Amino acid sequence: MKCMSEKACNNCHFITKENVCPKCKSTNLSEDFGGIVVMFDVENSAVAKAMKIKEKGRYALKVR
Numbered sequence: 001m002k003c004m005s006e007k008a009c010n011n012c013h014f015i016t017k018e019n020v021c022p023k024c025k026s027t028n029l030s031e032d033f034g035g036i037v038v039m040f041d042v043e044n045s046a047v048a049k050a051m052k053i054k055e056k057g058r059y060a061l062k063v064r
């Protein structure tokens with residue numbers, strides 16, 4: 001039995017347990033990701049700007 005593992009969206013880097021990204025509806029999800037960043041203050045975050053993140057949540061820095 002395989003446990004539900006988290007995946008990161010290849011398109012927007014959002015981390016989810018679903019098979020479809022709840023943010024951008026992409027099915028291009030990967031379990032092979034590195035670095036989790038939690039975005040709270042998207043407006044004032046340079047990382048959020050660099051990654052084009054517009055909503056708070058948990059994101060992967062790298063998705064392979």
Ligand SMILES: [Zn+2]
Pocket residue numbers: 009010011012013014021022023024025026
């Ligand atoms: Zn996505």
